[in-house]
Amino acid sequence: MLAINSLATRLSLLFALVSMLLLGSIGTYLYHSLTREIAWRDDQMLQGRLERLEAILSNGESVDMLQHRSHLYANMMGNRDNLLWILDNTGQTLIEVNPSDLPVPNLPTTNTVRLMETAGPVQARLAWHTFEQEGRPLTLIAGKLLDERNQMLRAYRLRLWFALAIGALLAFLLGWGVSRHGLQPLRRLIEQANRINIRQLDRRLDVTGEAQEISNLSHGLNRMLDRLEDGFSQLSRYSADMAHELRTPLTNLLGQTQHALRRERSDAEYRQVLESNIEEYERLSRMIDSMLFLARTESPSRKLICDSVDLGEMVLQLCEYFEGMAEDGARALINEASGTVVANHDLIRTALANLIANALRHGSPGTPIHISTMDLGERIKLCVHNHGPIISPDDLTKVFERFYRGDPARSGVVDSGGLGLAIVHSIAQWHDGEVQVESNAEDGTTFSLTLLRA
Template sequence: MRVRSLAATLALAFGATTLAVFVLVGSFLYLALEKQIKAQDNLDIVLAARHARRLAEELETSMGIREHSDRLISIVLGNQAMSMEVFDPAGNRAVEHNIADTFAVPNVASGAATLAALPPLARVAASARITEADIGEWTGRNGAPIRGILTDARLRDGETASVLVARNMSDRWLLLDRYRDRLHLAGVAGVTLAMLLGYLLIRAALRPLRDIAASASLVTVNRLNTRIAVARVPSELETLVASLNAMLERVDLGFQRLSRFTADLAHDMRTPLSNMRGAAEVALARPRSVDEYESLLASNLEECDRLSRMIENVLFLARAEHPQFVKHMREFDAARELSHIAEYFEGIAEEALVRVRVSGAASLTADLELFRRAVSNLLANAIRYTPQGGEIVLDASASADVVRVTVSNEGQPIAAEHIERIFDRFYRVDPSRSSLPSSGLSRGSTGSAGLGLAIVRTIMELHGGSVHAQSDARSTRFVLVFRRGG
């Protein structure tokens, strides 16, 4: 199905609007002209009837009507559409002018007609004032529309004559018809011109959109840093351009993070594989004893565990970023869970010659397994970097709005330039890539693969909370912030 052009659609809409305006304005002008013409013609008929009656009333007898016919007829002379008839007191036509098309019946205009043969009109009394309301309408010969007034005129001898003043409206009809035809022609031409100009103007107005599309087409995988130029963009499109550029910025950052993540993952996976390959090649270089082979298998098993933990962490991060990741929220005693985690790590802590202490008290609503995994990762990290004889403190505290769980340890402080990046995937403060032996803890990996703190941040984001680090000469502190009701 062919998609209709936006410019054509808007041009059609503009043309339809223009047509509606033309119809309304044209109808108004036509009706106004018709009303004005009718009012002027009515005034001419009324004035002519008044003048004719006044002249007739100056006559002495009915004989004076014929004697002064020229004077009476002069009232309507000069207007081919006006006609007049004057009837004597006996009802016979005494004066006539231009009545050929005034009546539909031929003998009415033959000269033998009487007042009784006229169309049924309301006769105006001689003493009554002639107004527009007294004008009657009828159809003349050939269907011509006629408007006129029939009025009585009292002669000086007391006799009553009748005066008929009429106007043939055919010329007015023709005038209005021509005016209507011109309005139609002007309307069609105006609508066509409006549609054409509207289409051209709309295409010109939509040019920035085409420029935006052209700029967007330049964005490729290898040119994600390309941005849509905002120069000379209409104000209505500035928000669109800004949104598109912000989207491209997010895509660029996401692609860069993905590239770094892939590179780091490949590097970290290559290390244990290289270790296993190197150890195997050394072992196969010459015959070895059973103990040496067992040591080789044990070393390879540790590297396999490291790879397994790394893959598990990557899969967890991938699942956690899915919108349908399921959390099992429940309320529990945070201090009690911290004590359980500390007991589990007691053996590892003793081997590292560090102490783990739990303090505080707070009730927390969260996913218990994810909570254990986050704290375990922080505690494993603290054990790794706490000097012998040092102390690690697990603390839980609550306020009106949030619950804070803090893991603090003694040791070398983290430099300020690293403090914000340590939660990035595969980021390490030092170049060392040592790993902590697997604990087998079901609540999550504690080995270092550059993903432990990234997992902590992801877990906190899933809970609508946050995690941040503070480090000084006294200690390094990782703070989990859970919002109440989160």
């Protein structure tokens, strides 16, 4: 059964339409060519007839003599569709061959042969001209009835329409067969795609021996499957990591509370338990806030509001904010940043704060932390550099993933639950920017954030 939304049906209809247009154009051209050829031959015949009559009259034959032999002209021209009039200067008919009893046409006098097609129930093609015989003006009119020609052309048109209809039907059937055969690779591709489900995302479409278009489509779908597999893998890791991160504080809360309730305790002991629980609650709150923030930045529901942000001033404010934390490790925050970027002020402040907090958390005690900028033409690169344990090459590609920690044992008051650098990465993507990391034993570790210059 044909479905109008089927690609094979649409291709077949399109092929039939194109065939109809092509056959119709050819048929129209042939029809008009035939019509012109028949009209030209009729005109040549009528002009030749006028020339012969004029030659007869010019050779001494008088009209009176010809009147008695008009049957000769009737036999010469036939008596079904040919016409002849010889008129004098008063319009009186001298000789007439008119089997259809048409009225004598009222034609203007002219010395050259003129042609005209009459209208009305009986159509005829006329040729006439005027000449003088022994000083006597005569008008010769020769004609041919068009009934036979029109009947032949109507039959020809009917055959053309019939041929056009048959051609369109054959074109549709041929197009249907060709489309069905040509779309077999697509149906095989659909069958392969239908066999891939959420448990078989590692399977890929086989493109061996297929046409270039199908091969390109298969490669595109395979790349999409690669991205989907990576996304599901990340989602699975995120779910497992989230469960692990949430389980630790919840386990601590449950254990401390159960231990406290095993026996009667003093008010001071209960207070100590509650204060410890508050720390775990704050850790959970920060983690939930970070996950909600990531959800907003990676799927923004509103347009990002940006303005000019002075990096030097912002870094100065953050250095003052983290000054006490830096002094605890005998470290100095050195501000060498300058320049203005187009960004959302609050988001960029959050990203810079996470980078500085990460440098404080992993930098070696007694070493400075440098915050500087680099001019890249239309963009500005903000770098946060610290000296400390280097990040292994395997970890460099994972530091911006959620819940990832290069050293899980290192956490402190500013610990972000493994989401700090993931937030930086999301903010950079939201600003069409870029975040990178470089780490080696000689130069230390540098995180860079590239943004559009104001």
